[in-house]
Amino acid sequence: MPIPIYILKRLLYAVPTLILVSIIGFTLMRFDFDFGTYQIPWVDGKTHTIALAIKNPIDPLSELKSNPAITIEALREEEKRLGLDQPMHVQYGLWLSHLLNFDWQAPMEGRWHEFFQPNLGLTFSGEDVATLLIQKSGYTLMLNVIVVLLTWLVALPLGVYAALRWRSTTDRLLTLFSSVGMAAPSFVVAILMGVFVVGTGILPFGGLFSEGSEFMTPVGQVLDALKHLIIPVLVLSFGGMASIQRQMRGNLLDVLQAEYVRLARAKGLAENVVIYKHAVRTAVNPLVTMLGYEFSALLSGALLVEIVLNYPGLGQFIYQAVMKTDTNTVMASLVMSSAMLVLGNLLADILLKLVDPRIELN
Helix, strand or coil: HHHHHHHHHHHHHHHHHHHHHHHHHHHHHHHCCEEEEEEEEECCEEEEEEEEECCCCCCCHHHHHCCCCCCCCHHHHHHHHHHHCCCHHHHHHHHHHHHHEECHHHHHHHHHHEEEEECCCCCCCCEEEEHHHHHHHHHHHHHHHHHHHHHHHHHHHHHHHHCCCCHHHHHHHHHHHHHHHCCCHHHHHHHHHHHHHHCCCCCCCCCCCCCCHHHHHHHHCCCHHHHHHHHHHHHHHHHHHHHHHHHHHHHHHHHCCCHHHHHHHCCCCHHHHHHHHHHHHHHHHHHHHHHHHHHHHHCCCCCCHHHHCCCCCHHHHHHHHHCCCCCHHHHHHHHHHHHHHHHHHHHHHHHHHHHHCCCCCC
8 A cells, every 4th residue: 555545544544543532531531420310119118219420529610710810701711612511422522623623714815824723721720721732742842852863873773783792791781781771760760860960060950941041142042951951861761772772682683593694694795784784674673663652652751750850841731730630731632642642653654664665554
């Protein structure tokens, strides 16, 4: 199947998947079931009326109502938007209609950027959910893109190097590194790094910008942000490097024992051609799928690491929303993360096809 047709097919399949995920999430956040009332005869000869209902004790607007900065008009508008006086399925329909908010006149008038305008509502603090998600997602995306690039650019060569020097001192040291990296939880590494940085003061700890950075030059602001990114990047890269390096090493060791590699050597091909053109290309195939899953996790963030390092990313933002049962924020984050998972799986399949043309896309 051609790649464009395959992409279209997968995207069409993704629509019911995302809708199902949103239904499950909405039900967990806003469950309200009324099974009606029943007349049940009792042992004393009397008939008792029993109402079977599961009511949600959470008021989606509780925090907004307690916020003195929120006006009565804003509360009424949010109540109308959420349809809180309607059954749960009607509330979900309203939420979905506001999410899929399209301006069909915009393309005809040349306003393509206004074609899709989802209304995600307000947070409990009265801020626009879409605006906050874009901001927090940008910080998390920046962090995780750097982490993924650094992890793969370092781990793959280390895995190849270790496999080609099997049982050497370097290989044993890299094996020890991978064992420690895979065993140590990332939040523990973050705490240890934090203690070290705070004690030595060699790098800034916490946040993304220093106090007063708004008065710095643009170059100074970039350098300041890069300094703050060093610790989060190192913490999040540590475990990933260990895992990918170990898997690349194991895959390449298996491939080097394959018949076609022995045959290539017997034909007199140069060792570099045998290893890097044939063996490494085959060994990296299973890791391509992992790259797709890492892409899907870009916006989910490293929750505990972001909390420990006080990084202003999406993970900490979603955690706070879940603790407050902020329906609008949680639902928007859930749908966005699910979409990234779908795109990540699609990316993994396409990359696998590009790396190995023998694979058929169905």
